Amino acid sequence: MYVRPEHDQWSFVEARSRAYDGAIVAAKHLAPYPPGHQSFGKPADRLARAVLAAQRTLVVDPGTPQLSSRAVTRYASAARLRATGGAGVVSLPATPATVVNTVIRDRFVDAVMDDQRLASEVAPPYFEPRSRQDAAHRRNMQMLRRVISVQGVQRPVAFLQVTRARLIAGLVTELARDYAATGVERVYLRVRGGGEQADAAGMRAWLAAVDAFMTLGVELFPDCVGRLGPVLVHAGAAGFSTGTMFFRSAPQALLSRDGGGGGQAVSVESHRGWREVERESAEAAALGPCPMPSCPVGRAADPSLDDLREHRLHTLDRLAREAVVQDTTTLIRSLRASAQPRAGVWADVLAERARRIA
Known part of the structure; x- marks a missing residue:
C-alpha cells in the first residue's frame, strides 16, 4: 500500500513509515514555493526527501492533466504546478495539440522525467483521454514510448486518468x-470522483479494468481509492494508494481553486473493517484496542491526529494483506458484516463476479 501524502506531511511520512510501503507525491510538491507562501525559501523537495529518508519507495505523479485546465494560468493554487519543469517548456494550458510537434513533445517528456529524478520509477506526461481514437490517447502512447526508449535505471511506468463516467x-x-503493447509493466489508474465511494456500476468497472490489464500481464495500481483498495487487491490489483484524510478518491474537478479536497474532519477508521466513525462518537469509544500492538487508538484516551492518520493506513494495509489470501466468500462475509452500505454493495458485486466466473 502506498500513501498519497498532503503537501505538508513531510514529518508524518518520515516518522510514520511503518504504516506504508511507498508514497506517490505530486510533481508540484517538489516545485519551488512561490513568494508569499508560508514555506517560501524552504527546500521545495522536502516531502520527497522525507519519503527517501524513511527508506520507502518514492513515486512522483507528473500531474499533467491539471495543466490542461483553462484555469491553470489564473488560480493561485496552481503556482507550484506552473513551476514544475514540465509546465515550463510548453504553453499553458497544455493540450494534446500543444505537443503535436515531435521536438516540443520530446522536450516536454524530458522535462517531466527530470521532475521525477528522485523517484525509483519514471512516468511520461499524460492527458485525460475521452476515447481510444482521440488525440489525448495518441499523445499518451507517443510520450510513453519516449520514456521507455530513453529511461536509464528508473523503471518506466504510466499514469492513466479518466472520469468515473468513462471508467x-x-x-x-x-x-x-x-x-500492454508499449511494454510498460505498471499503470497507475486515477478515476476522478471514483474512489472509495464507488457504487455498483463503478465497482464492476474497476474490476473489469483490473482484469483487462492483469490478463495482458500489466500491473494495474489503483490510485486514490481508500478502503476500496483492499477489495481491488483481492481481485488482482498490484496494490493501491490512499491518503490519510484526503486523496481517498481522485478529485472530481480537474483543478481546484483552493488546491485542496475540502475540509472534512479526521475520522477514525474502524479496525473492525470497511467503515469510518466520527472521532467523538460513542461508536469510536466502543471500538476497543487496535490489533496493531503499538497503536494508541482504543488504548489512549486522546490519540493525536497523526495517530489517527497512521491508524487509517495500517488498518487498510492489514485489510489488503488479509484480502490477498482470503477466498472471495470470506471477503464477502467480512464486507457484509461491517453493516456499511457501500461495503455491502461491493460484496454483492463480488458475489455476482464469483458466480459469473464459476
Whole structure:
C-alpha cells in the first residue's frame, strides 16, 4: 500500500513509515514555493526527501492533466504546478495539440522525467483521454514510448486518468491492450470522483479494468481509492494508494481553486473493517484496542491526529494483506458484516463476479 501524502506531511511520512510501503507525491510538491507562501525559501523537495529518508519507495505523479485546465494560468493554487519543469517548456494550458510537434513533445517528456529524478520509477506526461481514437490517447502512447526508449535505471511506468463516467463506459478496458503493447509493466489508474465511494456500476468497472490489464500481464495500481483498495487487491490489483484524510478518491474537478479536497474532519477508521466513525462518537469509544500492538487508538484516551492518520493506513494495509489470501466468500462475509452500505454493495458485486466466473 502506498500513501498519497498532503503537501505538508513531510514529518508524518518520515516518522510514520511503518504504516506504508511507498508514497506517490505530486510533481508540484517538489516545485519551488512561490513568494508569499508560508514555506517560501524552504527546500521545495522536502516531502520527497522525507519519503527517501524513511527508506520507502518514492513515486512522483507528473500531474499533467491539471495543466490542461483553462484555469491553470489564473488560480493561485496552481503556482507550484506552473513551476514544475514540465509546465515550463510548453504553453499553458497544455493540450494534446500543444505537443503535436515531435521536438516540443520530446522536450516536454524530458522535462517531466527530470521532475521525477528522485523517484525509483519514471512516468511520461499524460492527458485525460475521452476515447481510444482521440488525440489525448495518441499523445499518451507517443510520450510513453519516449520514456521507455530513453529511461536509464528508473523503471518506466504510466499514469492513466479518466472520469468515473468513462471508467463505467469501459474506456480503461479498451485502452489496456495499447498500454500492454508499449511494454510498460505498471499503470497507475486515477478515476476522478471514483474512489472509495464507488457504487455498483463503478465497482464492476474497476474490476473489469483490473482484469483487462492483469490478463495482458500489466500491473494495474489503483490510485486514490481508500478502503476500496483492499477489495481491488483481492481481485488482482498490484496494490493501491490512499491518503490519510484526503486523496481517498481522485478529485472530481480537474483543478481546484483552493488546491485542496475540502475540509472534512479526521475520522477514525474502524479496525473492525470497511467503515469510518466520527472521532467523538460513542461508536469510536466502543471500538476497543487496535490489533496493531503499538497503536494508541482504543488504548489512549486522546490519540493525536497523526495517530489517527497512521491508524487509517495500517488498518487498510492489514485489510489488503488479509484480502490477498482470503477466498472471495470470506471477503464477502467480512464486507457484509461491517453493516456499511457501500461495503455491502461491493460484496454483492463480488458475489455476482464469483458466480459469473464459476
